[in-house]
Amino acid sequence: NKQPFCPAAPRNEYVASHPERGKYRKRVAYFLAEAPYEPLILEKKGGLDDAKWFRITDILDLNFYDDIFTINKDRAIEICNKIIKKNLRIYWVCFARAGAIDDELAQIMKKAGCRKISFGLESGNQNILNLMGKRATVEKGRKSVETARRHGLEVHASFMLGNIGETTETIKETIKFVLELDPDFAQFPIAIPYPGTEFYEQAKNQGWLKSKN
Numbered sequence: 001n002k003q004p005f006c007p008a009a010p011r012n013e014y015v016a017s018h019p020e021r022g023k024y025r026k027r028v029a030y031f032l033a034e035a036p037y038e039p040l041i042l043e044k045k046g047g048l049d050d051a052k053w054f055r056i057t058d059i060l061d062l063n064f065y066d067d068i069f070t071i072n073k074d075r076a077i078e079i080c081n082k083i084i085k086k087n088l089r090i091y092w093v094c095f096a097r098a099g100a101i102d103d104e105l106a107q108i109m110k111k112a113g114c115r116k117i118s119f120g121l122e123s124g125n126q127n128i129l130n131l132m133g134k135r136a137t138v139e140k141g142r143k144s145v146e147t148a149r150r151h152g153l154e155v156h157a158s159f160m161l162g163n164i165g166e167t168t169e170t171i172k173e174t175i176k177f178v179l180e181l182d183p184d185f186a187q188f189p190i191a192i193p194y195p196g197t198e199f200y201e202q203a204k205n206q207g208w209l210k211s212k213n
Contacts, residue, residue, distance in 0.1 A: 062092040067120070069094040070101045070109075077105065080112035091115045093156075099140035106151040116184070117148050118156035123163070124177025125170040132163055133198070138177065145181050157183040162191040164202055 070076050083090065093116040094109075101117070109117075121141040123129050129136055145155050159174050178186055193200040193209070203209050 062090055064092060064094040067095050068097055068100070070096040070105060070117075073100075073102075073105055077108055080108045080114075083112040084108075089113070093118065095120065096144065098134075098136040098144050101144050101147055103147060103150065106147050106153060110151045110153055114153060116154035116156055118158060119144055119148075120158050121145075121177075122158070122160045123170065124159070124174035128163055128165055128170055128174075131165045132160075142177075142181065145183065154185070155181070155183040156185040156187075157181060158187050158189070160191050161188050164199065166191075 091113050094114065095118045098119055098121055119141065122132060122134060122136075124138055126138050129138065141157075145157065148155050157178065159178065161171060161174070191199065193203040
């Protein structure tokens with residue numbers, strides 16, 4: 001089966017359900033490692049108090065595959081507090097938006113076992129971010145990485161090349177930005193105009209598409 005946004009998840013990870021092509025999910029389902037297609041919805045009654053969490057004894061590392069795990073600070077803190085209260089003794093990683101983390105949240109995430117945060121910084125050029133509609137700034141990305149680092153969290157930074165407006169010079173700016181940040185991990189996927197997105201419509205109107213599939 002094709003998975004347009006999310007790669008296949010390794011065993012022993014909690015992952016979010018895949019969004020429909022060109023659409024964002026409104027809530028996030030986490031899947032039990034021993035039953036990878038059985039959703040455990042944090043918004044449902046039970047959540048982290050669900051007994052199924054505690055029948056699993058061989059899981060040491062989790063991936064909260066939620067693109068905006070930290071955007072609701074109260075929710076993220078609640079999850080961390082429950083992990084601490086239940087003394088789960090797990091290590092986990094998550095995703096975060098630039099600007100959606102502060103010292104208070106980073107501190108409790110570290111205490112709850114978070115070891116790495118993946119930031120979708122996308123570009124080191126502000127105009128590219130604006131054209132993407134990211135509602136983020138290069139400076140917010142820089143400060144978010146600095147915040148994570150202050151609390152001993154590893155940083156994974158993702159940058160997307162080839163977006164609308166991209167040039168050789170903007171790519172050089174992104175590379176310079178990456179070198180300044182010096183993240184623990186970095187990746188550079190190429191922008192893909194998926195049907196249902198504004199990028200796709202622009203690519204179609206400009207005659208850039210070689211195929212409609």
